[in-house]
Amino acid sequence: MSPDKMRYQANQIATFFASQPEDEQIEGVADHINKFWDPRMRAKLFEISDESTEGLKPMVVAALEKINRPDKVGTAG
Known part of the structure; x- marks a missing residue:
């Protein structure tokens, strides 16, 4: 998945949770990504965000601390 598509999907999740308290x-963004993104997707998100968080909504950036970072691609870290 391209970095732009990954940012778009993460930002869409943040847009949904913006209507929550x-x-x-x-927590909602992190929980959703932890439950529904496989380890490869989460690894790619961290690869992108480790380079730059530009293009990610602040809510996604804040949620990164609560998202399970895979130890390596293909593991459930």
Whole structure:
């Protein structure tokens, strides 16, 4: 998946959770990504965000701390 598509999908999740109570938004984004993105997708998100968080909504950037970072591609870190 291209970096632009990955940013778009992560930002779409943040857009959805923006309608939730503020104290649930970041946790909601992280929980959704942890549950529904496979380790390869999460690894790619971290690869992108480790280079730059430009293009990611602030809510996605904040959620990165709560998203399970795979140890290596293909593992459930």
